[in-house]
Amino acid sequence: MTVVSDVRETIAALRREVCALHEQLTRYQLVVWTAGNVSARVPGHDLLVIKPSGVDYDALTAESMVVCDLHGRVVEGEHAPSSDTEAQAYVYRHLAGVGGVVHTHSPYSVAWAARGEPIPCVTTMCADEFGGEIPIGPFAVIGDDSIGRGIVDTLRHSRSPAVLMRNHGVFTVGPTAKAAVKAAVMCEDVARSVHLARQLGEPVPIEQHHVDALYDRYQNVYGQR
Numbered sequence: 001m002t003v004v005s006d007v008r009e010t011i012a013a014l015r016r017e018v019c020a021l022h023e024q025l026t027r028y029q030l031v032v033w034t035a036g037n038v039s040a041r042v043p044g045h046d047l048l049v050i051k052p053s054g055v056d057y058d059a060l061t062a063e064s065m066v067v068c069d070l071h072g073r074v075v076e077g078e079h080a081p082s083s084d085t086e087a088q089a090y091v092y093r094h095l096a097g098v099g100g101v102v103h104t105h106s107p108y109s110v111a112w113a114a115r116g117e118p119i120p121c122v123t124t125m126c127a128d129e130f131g132g133e134i135p136i137g138p139f140a141v142i143g144d145d146s147i148g149r150g151i152v153d154t155l156r157h158s159r160s161p162a163v164l165m166r167n168h169g170v171f172t173v174g175p176t177a178k179a180a181v182k183a184a185v186m187c188e189d190v191a192r193s194v195h196l197a198r199q200l201g202e203p204v205p206i207e208q209h210h211v212d213a214l215y216d217r218y219q220n221v222y223g224q225r
Helices: 005-027 085-094 107-115 122-129 144-154 177-200 208-220
Strands: 037-042 047-050 065-071 074-075 099-106 160-167 169-174
Touching: 005 037, 005 047, 005 169, 005 177, 037 085, 037 177, 047 085, 065 085, 085 099, 085 144, 085 169, 099 177, 107 160, 107 169, 107 177, 122 177, 122 208, 144 160, 144 169, 160 177
Parallel strands: none
Antiparallel strands: 037 047, 037 099, 047 065, 065 074, 099 169, 160 169
16 A cells, blocks of 8 residues: 555644654653654544654654554554554544544553553543543553454443553543543543542542533533634
8 A cells, every 4th residue: 555645745744743742742751761652543544643663752753653554554654663553543443533542651540550440530620521430441462453442342432532451551532643642641630630539538429410511511612612
């Protein structure tokens, strides 16, 4: 498969955007060393743009981003793609509304994932962004689409754009790559806040009707329209 000329400008723009978004992962301390990644769907084409595997964040450039098809096969790029490529390609194949996927090993979220426990909806921020608890997905090995299957199976039944894959880390989705990065940032903030609350005692759940109202307001009213 080759990249046709009508999509080259779109891919070039996505390469720049995906590269720049990786700076947010380090800015918010969601990753260490070369772990983690951001990817974006190429609209209207069965393609994605993703971070190369094992490349230092400081060395990332737009040109080093890798273009793959939605089965994880490299279409364009000089580097091997992220080890999560097949998993994320599976997500794009099965969740049509997803335009971006992010993976991090942010410490507080990973702590919840290691416990195999969802993060309860006990803060308004959790209700706003996630519409309820942040769910736990199954344990899955890295390197094929097993993680992708776990992400899809979990998020199909949740309003949450984030899933904590058991014993692993966070995967977030969004209509754009930027939205998925935002969800990853907010997931770690919620994980930290609820962890701290548990040190003081048992957090108080938010009643479901309040969760629904908060979620609707944040998703449909909050901010500039």
